[in-house]
Amino acid sequence: MAPIQIRPIERADKSAWLPLWQAYLAFYQQTLSDEVTDGLFERLLSDGFHDGLVAEQDGKLVGFVHFLEHASTWSLTPTCYLEDLYVDSTQRGGGVGRKLIEAVYAAAEQSGCSNVYWHTHDHNTVARQLYDRVGILSNFVRYEKRKWEDSV
Template identity: 65%
Template sequence: MTDAGAGQTVIRRLEPSDRAAWDGLWAAYLSFYKQELPAGVTDAVFARISGDGAHDGLVAERGGRLVGFVHYVVHETTWSIEPTCYLEDLYVDETLRGGGVGRALIEGVYAAARRRGCRSVYWQTHDDNARARRLYDQVAVLSPFVRYDHVFSQD
């Protein structure tokens, strides 16, 4: 994906051996979005993104240290014969933001989606996530769609 020279960002597939380093980034990601998840959910998420199913994960590495991740899922759609790709989670260590790591992770998803025959890649973020949106405005087109959620109670 990218060169492994000093200070360079390497984008590669998430591996089961990345769990400890991924846990720290995942905790920071959840904190950023003010979310808490039970340990069992985190375990299931990691199993999905490091397995061989529809979900997948890439990591960004610098100097042998994980500094970011992206999770995505390829799925069928009613609008095309080709599948599409939903970029579900993207996180970069806050000390490295603005340095190209996020862009490299997105480009890694683009490459993976092309290899899997996808028609497009899409994602969402909070409307007030200005820093991330500056990057997203450079690498994609803002959709006019509005999202609605209905969450089932856990009773």
């Protein structure tokens, strides 16, 4: 078996990336329109705001990571948000997730970011085993409000 290669996402990856993206959304019990998915893919390729990397082994995509850098009110340097990370279920535990995270760390360092952060569900125990080894669990609690929800 060939080693895992981490590289920037390319237009030709869409048909292999899409089933991984759909599996990622299913894990988080989310459904997005084709328009949103297509828009994301285009941003990963071209906008300079979102970045995407893929993990490839033996010519097959086995994972992806999406991330973005942004300004911070707590630092003069940018910070990096690791927004989406997914590894094919048949490849978990083999180092793919770690390599994708380390690639984001390298990109963030090269861009002068002060840190990398991400969120996951508390029930995501398999991924959290990796996250506990490559990051530090923060004390922050996340709140959100969608624009179409009424205020309480």
